[in-house]
Amino acid sequence: MSSAPSTNEDVFDEFLSDRGHETEIVRWERSYNKLQCPECGALHAEGSTRCGVCDWRPS
Template identity: 65%
Template sequence: MASAPTGDADESVFDQFLSDRGHETEQVDWEREYNKKQCPECGGLHDLSAADCTVCGWSP
């Protein structure tokens, strides 16, 4: 039976497990490029009002 994290304590244990094995566990957000948002996945540039990437579909 699979289990999902249910709270901050569970998430920190799960994040520690992943980071011990070389995975990134930080929250990923838009990068800034001059006056545009840049998608961290594909590098697509968008207006500051963008909520998701129209190139690859990524959303924070």
């Protein structure tokens, strides 16, 4: 592991997330009657499909 260049680790991470189906599904957090972006914490109206602040969207 210690001999692997860091760039290979990045590619490996991407490979893992591309496979996708076993990773945890990320959804909006709930804050009162609003949806909260788990990335940046911005609040959005019910039914929002992506964060207008950081461009995150539920997977």
